[in-house]
Amino acid sequence: MSSSSITIPETERDAKLRVTAYHGLDLNKKVISFQPGVHERYRIRPIISSSFPKTHLSPDLGPWLKHLPPEILVKIFLNLDIASIFTLRQTNGALRAFVTSIPEYGVLSTDALDAYLAIHRTNLAPWLTLHQVHRALISEWCTMCGAYGGFLFLPTAMRCCLRCICDKHTFQVLSLNLACRMTNFGIPKLQTPVPTWTTIPGWYGKLENTYQKKVRYVSFQHAFEAALETKGPAQVKMLIDEVAREAHRKTFEEDKARACVAIPTYEADRKKAYWGLSCRGCAMKMPRLNATGRSLRSGCKLPDGVDTVYEREEFEKHVEGCENAKWLWEKSEGGKKCVRHLEGRFSVNGGFFESRMIADGEWGY
Known part of the structure; x- marks a missing residue:
């Protein structure tokens, strides 16, 4: 078997980050x-x-x-x-x-x-x-x-x-x-x-x-x-x-x-870089807005936790107390199922800005 065909199994820690975190x-x-x-x-x-x-x-x-x-x-x-x-x-x-x-x-x-x-x-x-x-x-x-x-x-x-x-x-x-x-x-x-x-x-x-x-x-x-x-x-x-x-x-x-x-953070021990992590569960608190999103740009306050960016270990502690994030992880059955359809548009777009808006329900997968 060639080395290019070898895949490294995803750890539970990485799977939980994939399901519950996104980069803004x-x-x-x-x-x-x-x-x-x-x-x-x-x-x-x-x-x-x-x-x-x-x-x-x-x-x-x-x-x-x-x-x-x-x-x-x-x-x-x-x-x-x-x-x-x-x-x-x-x-x-x-x-x-x-x-x-x-x-x-x-x-x-x-x-x-x-x-x-x-x-x-x-x-x-x-x-x-x-x-x-x-x-x-x-x-x-x-x-x-x-x-x-x-x-x-x-x-x-x-x-x-x-x-x-x-x-x-x-x-x-x-x-x-x-x-x-x-x-x-x-x-x-x-x-x-x-x-x-x-x-x-x-x-x-x-x-x-x-x-x-x-x-x-x-x-x-x-x-x-x-x-x-x-x-x-x-x-x-x-x-x-x-x-x-x-x-x-x-x-x-x-x-x-x-x-x-x-810039990302580079972990020398893992030889891997990662970006700051935001919570998909907290992003679910965002109201469903029209496609232009003008109500956000007019200055209304974001729900708690939506604009917070975490380091890896910080984020893992946050998930333990975030009910929405734990619910997403449960629905994914340990990372085996895709749960993007359960998220809000905010996290699917990697954060809110008009040029990348995807209307609710148009997930494209």
Whole structure:
């Protein structure tokens, strides 16, 4: 029997997660995201995550790198910025194969492909190391509040949750003009010590407003650190007050969302990545709405638990106390039967947003 025909039996734990949990895709659409199918259409994944056949490899890594042990090379590459790794990978076949073989690079280029592309397209690749991003991927918790964090704040590679992105000033971003006033630097000089990044056109924020124009920003944290080197504490405090007033702008929340991307959590012991988990049982509390869903977008409060995102062990504890989730698991007869027809439209759509609406009863399976 060939190895490709061997299937690993599903554990009861995995089956229960399959029946009772779903990933809220609607949350991903509030930050940097890419259209479904774009990775496959342009064959992005195999290009950045695979090496050439051995027959096409160059004989060695080069006159200097070939003398170093592989363990030392891996440590060097982990502390290189992602732009340099990308460039080295294109140098020759041997370097491409070596970079591809680094486990941390494999996790980023396969399990967190959206994050990898977002880092490059925002021009932050020269500022972030592979180690920084991988450290965020193997974490689970928001660095600010300790809840499950399903997002990466790109300028500082901090893992965070959507609530903190919207509410915390740590993730505040500034226009280049305001950052220049804070630091007394001109724009060319500012870009040397401070990471500047370019927004990606798309839909952002709680209401998924459209932004087509590319704008350059600086994170408040980086601008603040640079300002301390050029101004006194009193002047910096005045500038912080100015930034606080800036926070009341209508697009403030969307600006921060344009600096974030959704990421999974990678479990090194299982060699598997998983996304934040939402409860199908709690989603059944959602009222049946018309196809446009305008009553939700008008600001009505979601039922308790609908917008909560869990880590695996957290979710398993939640299911023990969720009557709807336990009912779905019972009806599935231990995961043997499909129970999607018993769910609400909310969880079937991976969360509520109009572009993926499926009318009640139109399940398509």
